Amino acid sequence: MARSVTINPPKMCQPMGAILAYMGVHGCVPLVHGSQGCSTYPRYNIARHFRESAEVAVSSLAEDAAIYGGAKNLTEAIKNVKSRLNPALIGICTTCMSETIGDDVKLIAKNALVPGDAMKIIPASTPSYVGTHLTGYDNALRTLLETLAAKGEPNNKINIITGVINPGDIREIKNMLRIMNVKSIFLTDISETLDTPIMPGGHKPLLPDGGTLPSEIVDSANSLGTITLCRTAGSAAVYLKNKFNVPAVLDPAPIGVVNTDRFVQNISKLSGAPIPDEIIRERGRLIDSMVDVHHYMFGRKVAIFGDPDIVSAIVRFAAEAGMNPTVAMTATRHKDFAPDIKAVNSEYSVDTQILEGTDLYEFHKVVKTYGAELIVGNSKGKDIADDENVPLVRVGFPVYDRVGVYRYPIIGYNGSIYLLDQMTNAILGHKYDPNKLHQ
Numbered sequence: 070m071a072r073s074v075t076i077n078p079p080k081m082c083q084p085m086g087a088i089l090a091y092m093g094v095h096g097c098v099p100l101v102h103g104s105q106g107c108s109t110y111p112r113y114n115i116a117r118h119f120r121e122s123a124e125v126a127v128s129s130l131a132e133d134a135a136i137y138g139g140a141k142n143l144t145e146a147i148k149n150v151k152s153r154l155n156p157a158l159i160g161i162c163t164t165c166m167s168e169t170i171g172d173d174v175k176l177i178a179k180n181a182l183v184p185g186d187a188m189k190i191i192p193a194s195t196p197s198y199v200g201t202h203l204t205g206y207d208n209a210l211r212t213l214l215e216t217l218a219a220k221g222e223p224n225n226k227i228n229i230i231t232g233v234i235n236p237g238d239i240r241e242i243k244n245m246l247r248i249m250n251v252k253s254i255f256l257t258d259i260s261e262t263l264d265t266p267i268m269p270g271g272h273k274p275l276l277p278d279g280g281t282l283p284s285e286i287v288d289s290a291n292s293l294g295t296i297t298l299c300r301t302a303g304s305a306a307v308y309l310k311n312k313f314n315v316p317a318v319l320d321p322a323p324i325g326v327v328n329t330d331r332f333v334q335n336i337s338k339l340s341g342a343p344i345p346d347e348i349i350r351e352r353g354r355l356i357d358s359m360v361d362v363h364h365y366m367f368g369r370k371v372a373i374f375g376d377p378d379i380v381s382a383i384v385r386f387a388a389e390a391g392m393n394p395t396v397a398m399t400a401t402r403h404k405d406f407a408p409d410i411k412a413v414n415s416e417y418s419v420d421t422q423i424l425e426g427t428d429l430y431e432f433h434k435v436v437k438t439y440g441a442e443l444i445v446g447n448s449k450g451k452d453i454a455d456d457e458n459v460p461l462v463r464v465g466f467p468v469y470d471r472v473g474v475y476r477y478p479i480i481g482y483n484g485s486i487y488l489l490d491q492m493t494n495a496i497l498g499h500k501y502d503p504n505k506l507h508q
């Protein structure tokens with residue numbers, strides 16, 4: 070019988086993703102136009118996952134706003150943020166309540182600025198009765214570009230749209246671009262803002278150092294091309310292509326051999342840079358790491374859940390490494406998810422079950438039917454892993470019952486090596502019997 074209730078959904082609401090996009094911009098303060106809890110909940114998840122505090126403002130709507138509108142609260146909130154933090158940008162994300170009221174956020178924001186104000190306001194629409202954290206990220210990023218990007222001189226750079234990935238992943242991609250000697254603009258970049266170093270003297274600025282400069286967002290209209298690491302954040306790439314003729318490459322996330330090869334080739338094609346020996350050696354180390362663990366991992370049943378780009382890329386990588394991906398599940402529907410998994414099924418003769426737009430209750434049922442010796446996903450999978458007596462390798466967002474996961478990449482050749490080692494060690498550490506490889 071069809072259920073009319075969602076149980077344990079591995080997704081969050083749109084403002085969560087919008088806040089992550091805004092937090093990757095230097096000098097930007099996210100402002101949630103909604104009730105108190107709509108900012109507390111994302112801040113709580115940021116603190117648990119990244120172990121960093123986050124400056125997230127809120128317009129604190131209450132009952133009166135439901136009747137009279139939220140313009141007064143939002144105007145006050147903009148003034149307060151400006152006087153206390155003096156940011157370069159305020160990134161507004163709307164919520165269930167402000168969207169239901171029907172506040173004209175663009176107009177309220179425009180009226181809150183005084184003539185000649187250097188501060189910019191980004192008014193993203195992120196109602197949470199549709200979409201997920203991923204659509205929230207996508208909407209906020211596209212609104213940033215729609216508001217700021219402007220035609221100028223060619224800059225010889227490549228735009229990298231990150232999507233919801235970890236600081237460690239961004240640093241790994243930066244490292245690959247450095248090796249290839251390719252200049253870039255990250256849209257956006259949380260590698261420093263949500264993994265903030267404590268510098269000598271203990272100085273901590275009001276707003277974190279790092280992040281994409283607003284001037285870089287302006288300049289993204291003049292790049293050689295845009296590559297998305299997560300296609301769920303691709304609408305900004307499409308905007309730059311349609312508005313400024315910047316070529317857009319929306320390919321699978323660079324995890325595993327084939328997908329990372331595609332990423333490296335895309336960088337090389339767009340920039341004209343050759344693929345250096347150092348990158349080829351990194352690739353070779355990934356292949357070697359797959360050979361090293363093949364006798365432990367061949368045929369292992371693995372069930373994977375999380376955000377669509379990350380899940381489909383890990384499914385492909387698991388198949389490349391000789392594993393048997395039995396279940397692939399995502400709560401956020403995306404047009405590329407099922408075709409990605411079907412392609413893996415046909416190329417590697419596996420039979421991965423595809424679950425899309427559903428919850429972890431459904432995932433658990435299918436895992437029971439098709440089996441799993443290992444689960445890969447965020448911390449919300451812990452109870453299922455415990456129930457099935459299999460290990461959980463924690464990837465994605467949020468991971469709140471382990472520390473440091475955000476620091477390490479699973480993207481690129483090096484990140485894939487780390488992911489494969491984690492998966493193998495999870496199997497070895499759980500119930501490894503050298504006399505009986507498959508238990």
Ligand code: SF4
Nearest residue numbers: 082106107164165197
């Ligand atoms: S689902 Fe709606 S009410 Fe709940 S935290 Fe998100 S925006 Fe706020």
